[in-house]
Amino acid sequence: MKKKTMLTKMHIAPSTVRYNAVAARDSNEVGQILAGTRKRNGYSLVAFSELLRHYGVDVSDKGISKWEKGYTTPSIYQLVAICYALNIKEGPSYFTKNFQKPALLNDIGQKKVAEYEMDLIASRRYQPDAEEPAEIDYIMMPVLELPVSAGLGAFLEGEMFQQIQVPASSVPAGAEFGIYVSGDSMEPRYHSG
Known part of the structure; x- marks a missing residue:
């Protein structure tokens, strides 16, 4: 049934x-x-x-x-x-x-x-309020071109930096440069890339 x-x-x-x-x-x-x-x-x-x-x-x-x-x-x-x-x-x-x-x-x-x-x-005086997209502030930041190891391996050295634009909100206070991470030993906080 x-x-x-x-x-x-x-x-x-x-x-x-x-x-x-x-x-x-x-x-x-x-x-x-x-x-x-x-x-x-x-x-x-x-x-x-x-x-x-x-x-x-x-x-x-x-x-x-x-x-x-x-x-x-x-x-x-x-x-x-x-x-x-x-x-x-x-x-x-x-x-x-x-x-x-x-x-x-x-x-x-x-x-x-x-x-x-x-x-x-x-x-146009009685239009519904349009939601404006949030503005994102960007800053230029030097980033080392050579990825660093997140486990055993390479040391950070050299002067191979490039300037890239990144959202200011993603940069920790006091940071002077960025790096690319290679490896997974620092996951889940830092991911490869």
Whole structure:
């Protein structure tokens, strides 16, 4: 007997089901919502086809018409591109009747809200704070070109130093030069190289 898990219970509980793909397809939800949204945004089929090309979707005006009439449906990738093209922040869920809510503003009011949003974005005064990468301070440090042995072997000698740039935070206080280590007897603190 198969043990029921919480996930299994979630998937079979009919009271939680709010979407029916067959019913949505039969009533052409996606096509109707797409047509209405495209028209509200002022795009003809030809203009919308050209707009979608900028988002990597090569579809003719006739192809869009087929989507809107329910003869075919856009792929999920095409639907995501449509969301970007029409500035639909809600994503593909927008194209379901369950998601659609009654408009609190008429078309003119909705356009004014969209214009105001674009004005705020264009002003660049209300952008989210971008996380700036931490600045790393570098210093020039002489490093011996010949690796030294981390076990039995070679002594540090000679004047074969080269100047390299290293992060200041990786240099211990009072250090005057760096060395390359060869061997593993000082691991895990120092590694070969």
